[in-house]
Amino acid sequence: MSTTERAAAGTADYLDQRTGLGKAVKEFARKTFPDHWSFLLGEVALYSFVILILSGFFLTMFFVPSMALIEHHGAPATMDGVLMSEAFSSTLHMSFDVRGGLLMRQIHHWAALLFMAAIVTHMMRVFFTGAFRKPRELNWLVGIGLLITGLGAGFTGYSLPDDVLSGNGLRITDGVIKSIPIIGSYMSYFVFGGEFPGEDIIPRLFTLHILVVPAIILAMIGLHLMMVVLHKHTQYPGGGRTDKNVVGFPLFPVYVAKAGGFFFVVFGVLALMGGTMAINNVWNYGPYDPSPVSAGAQPDWYMLFLEGSLRLMPGVTEYMIGDYTLSLNVLVPAVIIPGILFTFLIVYPFVEARVTKDKREHHVLDRPRNVPVRTGLGVAFLTAFIILALAGSNDLIATHFSLSINEITWVFRILLFVGPWFAFWVTKRICLGLQRKDRELVLHGHETGRIVRFANGEYIEVHRPLDEQERWLRVAYDAPTPLELEPQTDARGVPRKGYKKERRWARLSRFFYEDRIEPVTPSELAAAHAHGSHDELEGAKAPELHAGDTTHEGDR
Amino acid sequence: MKALAARRHHRLAPVVLLLLALLATGGLYALLAPSPASADSASTQDIETGEKLFQANCATCHGPSATGTDDVPSLVGVGAAAVDFQVSSGRMPMQSNGPQAIRKPAQFDAEQTAQLAAYVASLGTGPTVPTDEQVDPALGDPATGAAVFRTNCAMCHNAVGAGGALSEGKFAPSLLEADVTDRQIYEAMQTGPQSMPVFNDANITPEEKRDVIAYIEEQRDGSAGGLSLGSLGPVSEGLWAWVVGLGLLIGAAVWIGAKSS
Amino acid sequence: MNDNQHSTELGDAQNRDVDRFDDPGLPEHRHRRADSDPAADKRAERQVVVLFLISIIGTVASIVAYFVFRPDGTTDGVRISTLTLGLGMAFALLGIGLAAVHWAKTLMNDTEVTEERHEQRTPDAEREIAVQKLSDGAADSGIARRGVLKGAALSALAIFPLTIAVPLVSSVGGDWNVSKFRHTRWDKGTRLAIDPTGRPIKAADVTIGSVFHVIPDATEEERESHAWITEKAKAVVLVVRLDPRDLKEAEDRKDWSYDGIVAYSKICTHVGCPVALYEQQTHHLLCPCHQSTFDIADGAKVVFGPAKRPLPQLPIAVDDEGYLVAKSDFHEPVGPSYWERLK
Structure with a gap:
């Protein structure tokens, strides 16, 4: 035993005697994680958050969350001698005078954009592979909670420098709050401590941004990861991977190195971005003043969908109810549309389970093509989100593609209704097509390009059958059938309670599973082999086929 | 202490160098740049040559007496500054009808432009072409310029002058293009070409106009944070976060998840 | 509870149907070059070491940049300082990250291991104990019998936040005079x-x-x-x-x-x-x-x-x-x- 080993053993013994650490180490040290690049998207989000905390700590050392007005002296030249809030002045000071300050600010902001981008792509992975199914529905909800608080973290942080751009963002927020019926004006006072902008909003946002929101995010991340450990990670389908096991590499040492290393890669990429790419250089916008606004007035990307929906809504939808004003032109795009989007995300796992009548635990992921309606709905959702985000950038689209902003707005107004349906339809068709192609492959094998002429003059192309692993990937899925609807009356002819509700669910279930491609069964494969002579020449290479208690021999 | 002093000295060196370089460029520019003819000093011969040029190149649309039509503005009283702006930035003569006249390589050289300006200025008094001193960024205060720019210009031209959209396909052009001269910026404020409103000397004083130019010149140095990404704000930042940030990291994730050979 | 009836069938839809293919099991493990070729192993180790060295150089470079490029308040000065500090930091971090991943990929054992999963649901016997404990506790507290007590406790809990909320709400909106x-x-x-x-x-x-x-x-x-x-x-x-x-x-x-x-x-x-x-x-x-x-x-x-x-x-x-x-x-x-x- 070397000295280090003795020291390590001694420390371990000391800790174990006091905490029983050994049990946890025994449980977790060699915990298995499956390997796939898409499982790392959530890690990107987690690491971005850690980097946000690290760089954010640096920034709090120099930031003064005060709206008190002072005259700024010093760099940059365009701000020398200008009256501004202490928040803005301290932001300039940390950018121009604190060494590495601007780097940290830029890393922080890039990390925020990346945090949200990683959350969204991680959710896409979870959605399209069906990882939200039992037992993970609750973790899906925690994930949505993280998405929403992530938006909150971004929003509260974006406004802190008290610049013209974010100040106009706050002003839009104020306008949206005021549009809330009955309590709108009071809500505005509640948020701003009086009339917009007042002197309270920056300190309030600061407390939310560095204390409340991160604490909630941390707690939810803890819950999220705890559930991942509890459930063990999902895995992609493949030979030997079932709902009863998890195949992968041990946490220690492989995942410690891979995941730990990946943290440094994420941090490194953010350092690269922070060092080379300017982001939110607030001195360009100037200190907040309610009069100016600059072209290209947009929020950060994750809020663009809201900006876009505000831009698309025609103004005629503001109504008067007696003497009271109902601003549907603001309420619908800013409250109802995001409400619909988030409601879809929240209820989807439960709706799908209901129409599938599915109570089993799922740990093997779906290939997106094998659940065409889910995949289609997901793509439709993304299409709506992207159309809204593009609508939020319509002025930049206009200048960069020499188009008329008014025409773009009209196109997006129409696309918002047509686009998602079209995307759904196309995606569902593509999925069904891919499933058919899978069936074709399993039944007839790969084309080899070898043409053979028979004695009778017939030409055929030789097909090479799939090997066991290839075939398993394409047949190991369920194709659920629509719910059966029990008759309207029971055996004694009495109308059943809840029939109408059941009929609605059955109808929804038909929407999900009416069009489906069943996986190839062994008997189908055997039949295909019996009828086709294609594989005769390759027969010797065909693998033996087994299925349940029936065994089909290849047609040798 | 000695090291500190040395460093302080060192720290100022770039500033001094920069100032010297600015002075040198300014001086050279003043010596070499063709000085624009102002209407006051224009000779009758310039006006005559200008009229010939006008009849050959502009009269088709603006009419032989430059009074314009319903769709084409009259040039009586627009002044030499307007002509110098439109012609030196290549906007006039217009090539095709679009939502607005766009910047092109100039069709006339400095002398011809001055002659055209002299002719139009002789039709009625209007703003004259600014002197070099009036547009010298070194004499302006970028901080005042920033404040004026924010209130009066940024809503169309973007916070640093990168340009922006107007309605119906029109747009406010970028002021950061290499061929946008300080004189054109001054003249644009003075004359309000096309969609742009006029900012007369009562609204933005000549000194403030020079401050604005100083602010724009400051922006030509680029962004303190690195690549400016077009200075377009959060949309382009978001796009780059997805493309570069998430792009690189997904690449890394694929590498991590792939089996080593 | 429906959940109970179905939850015993933990996945494995494939086995329920007779006419389905059998799981072929894990694919054969493919060895890496470094597993059999000592030269490849050595080479991979050298690469990992070089990556860690790059990281160290990055850190040193960033410290050097700290001293060499003092931000002087000009756009250029701040840009060069940010750029050099950022690049040094990026190399320092990427070196560590890439080295650790490369190490894991090429030198650590890459044989896949299989771990059993267990149902999330608590086995019935343990559930019964849990339910028993809860009902014992509830019985101890007598919450079911003592209706007034229950009401009093819930009311007290429900209204105590007012002690914070009332003063907060009264002042959080300034003077609440929205006629302004x-x-x-x-x-x-x-x-x-x-x-x-x-x-x-x-x-x-x-x-x-x-x-x-x-x-x-x-x-x-x-x-x-x-x-x-x-x-x-x-x-x-x-x-x-x-x-x-x-x-x-x-x-x-x-x-x-x-x-x-x-x-x-x-x-x-x-x-x-x-x-x-x-x-x-x-x-x-x-x-x-x-x-x-x-x-x-x-x-x-x-x-x-x-x-x-x-x-x-x-x-x-x-x-x-x-x-x-x-x-x-x-x-x-x-x-x-x-x-x-x-x-």
Whole structure:
């Protein structure tokens, strides 16, 4: 035993005697994680958050969350001698005078954009592979909670420098709050401590941004990861991977190195971005003043969908109810549309389970093509989100593609209704097509390009059958059938309670599973082999086929 | 202490160098740049040559007496500054009808432009072409310029002058293009070409106009944070976060998840 | 409970159906070069070491950059400092990250291991114990029998947050006087001044085609106070002069303009952005935030976009010295709509 080993053993013994650490180490040290690049998207989000905390700590050392007005002296030249809030002045000071300050600010902001981008792509992975199914529905909800608080973290942080751009963002927020019926004006006072902008909003946002929101995010991340450990990670389908096991590499040492290393890669990429790419250089916008606004007035990307929906809504939808004003032109795009989007995300796992009548635990992921309606709905959702985000950038689209902003707005107004349906339809068709192609492959094998002429003059192309692993990937899925609807009356002819509700669910279930491609069964494969002579020449290479208690021999 | 002093000295060196370089460029520019003819000093011969040029190149649309039509503005009283702006930035003569006249390589050289300006200025008094001193960024205060720019210009031209959209396909052009001269910026404020409103000397004083130019010149140095990404704000930042940030990291994730050979 | 009946069938749909293929099991493990070839193993180790070395060099380089490039407040100076510190840091971090991953991929055992999963559900026997413990506890507390106690406890818990909420809510919205939305800093005789310098504007200064961004005339002291920002947020006005022939005016507003000069609130009636993109030729005023477009020649009516109402007009006149002055405050609340706007 070397000295280090003795020291390590001694420390371990000391800790174990006091905490029983050994049990946890025994449980977790060699915990298995499956390997796939898409499982790392959530890690990107987690690491971005850690980097946000690290760089954010640096920034709090120099930031003064005060709206008190002072005259700024010093760099940059365009701000020398200008009256501004202490928040803005301290932001300039940390950018121009604190060494590495601007780097940290830029890393922080890039990390925020990346945090949200990683959350969204991680959710896409979870959605399209069906990882939200039992037992993970609750973790899906925690994930949505993280998405929403992530938006909150971004929003509260974006406004802190008290610049013209974010100040106009706050002003839009104020306008949206005021549009809330009955309590709108009071809500505005509640948020701003009086009339917009007042002197309270920056300190309030600061407390939310560095204390409340991160604490909630941390707690939810803890819950999220705890559930991942509890459930063990999902895995992609493949030979030997079932709902009863998890195949992968041990946490220690492989995942410690891979995941730990990946943290440094994420941090490194953010350092690269922070060092080379300017982001939110607030001195360009100037200190907040309610009069100016600059072209290209947009929020950060994750809020663009809201900006876009505000831009698309025609103004005629503001109504008067007696003497009271109902601003549907603001309420619908800013409250109802995001409400619909988030409601879809929240209820989807439960709706799908209901129409599938599915109570089993799922740990093997779906290939997106094998659940065409889910995949289609997901793509439709993304299409709506992207159309809204593009609508939020319509002025930049206009200048960069020499188009008329008014025409773009009209196109997006129409696309918002047509686009998602079209995307759904196309995606569902593509999925069904891919499933058919899978069936074709399993039944007839790969084309080899070898043409053979028979004695009778017939030409055929030789097909090479799939090997066991290839075939398993394409047949190991369920194709659920629509719910059966029990008759309207029971055996004694009495109308059943809840029939109408059941009929609605059955109808929804038909929407999900009416069009489906069943996986190839062994008997189908055997039949295909019996009828086709294609594989005769390759027969010797065909693998033996087994299925349940029936065994089909290849047609040798 | 000695090291500190040395460093302080060192720290100022770039500033001094920069100032010297600015002075040198300014001086050279003043010596070499063709000085624009102002209407006051224009000779009758310039006006005559200008009229010939006008009849050959502009009269088709603006009419032989430059009074314009319903769709084409009259040039009586627009002044030499307007002509110098439109012609030196290549906007006039217009090539095709679009939502607005766009910047092109100039069709006339400095002398011809001055002659055209002299002719139009002789039709009625209007703003004259600014002197070099009036547009010298070194004499302006970028901080005042920033404040004026924010209130009066940024809503169309973007916070640093990168340009922006107007309605119906029109747009406010970028002021950061290499061929946008300080004189054109001054003249644009003075004359309000096309969609742009006029900012007369009562609204933005000549000194403030020079401050604005100083602010724009400051922006030509680029962004303190690195690549400016077009200075377009959060949309382009978001796009780059997805493309570069998430792009690189997904690449890394694929590498991590792939089996080593 | 339906959950119970089904939850015993933990996955494995494939086995329920007879006519289904069998799971072929894990694919054969493929060995890496480094597993069998000592030279490849050595090479991979060297690569990992080099990557860690790159990291160390990156850290050293960033420290060197710290001393060499002092940000001097100029754009170039700050940029070079940020760039070098950032690059050094990126190399320091990427070196570690890539080294660790490369190490894991090439040198650590890559044989896949299989771990069993267990159902999430607690086995029945343990569940029973849990339920028993809970009911024992509930019985101990007597919560079911003592109805009044239960009510008292719940009420106390439900209302105690009021001790925090009441003082908070009473002050969090300032004075809660939302009628301030109705009034701005403008008053009869207030001169119109240029934003942000505060120079008063003479009617003669406003030539046709020009646009003035306007604030109420105020002392420099007032303009440098924080309260000013809140006032300015409602009071900013845009002044333009049109050819009187182009101007369409409502009968009751004929005297709100002066010789073709009109003044409109700059705060959008949609959600409150400053509407400021004035297109001289079309007389259209465009909001850069959501593209609401107002026709200044026609009472600032909405011609495009998400706003519904025209911009409020500020009635103006000229005083003895020729300066533009307000004839009164706005006749309606400026800015975005809110529920009781017209009450």
